[in-house]
Amino acid sequence: MAGAPQLALALALPCLALAQTPPSVTSNSTTNSTTPPGGGGLSPAGVVALTVVLGGLGAFGLVGVLVFLALRLREKRRTEGSYRPSREELGGGRRGPPPGPPLRLPPEERLI
Template sequence: MAGAPCLALALALPCLALAQTSPSMTSNSTTAGGGGGLSAAAEVALVVVFGGLGAFGLAGLLVFAACKVREKRRTEGTYRPSSEEQAGARAAPPPPLKLPPEERLI
């Protein structure tokens, strides 16, 4: 299942990008805006929200895949008598059987 790591990476990258602070936010300048960075609670909230959405989406994909596999198993099997009948009709008829030796009285 190669899609799960890609999905996790796609959901984790926006969280990491939002969690990183720019160099201007970490400087000791005293501006009126205070840097404008996200607080620790906001970062945790973003991680929880995106993580929850990612987990919910992954669970939905797994349920969908399981339903498709069950449906395919139900409708397709390995025993197909119609294909065997068709294959038997195309094959040459078997050679006639020999009669057993005649029984004689002593």
């Protein structure tokens, strides 16, 4: 499978982007603060990476579900038919008026 290294790389790069920490802000003040500067949210690149990874996994899952449903439907059509003889037995055969006058017999074949 030639696409496996590319897929692994495509999934690993966004995760590495999420793991990177933003550069620390240097200041000359002597106060020690335990809260990170800037609110501690994800960077725009991290949001994009997270969106790409989750979107890819969601699309992959959706394709998997669709393939599973298609295979189940195909198997069900193979094993179950639509003809139900019990309907005709309970209903008394054909329903509605007869299709028209009875067919005529073909002309009788005779020897020469």
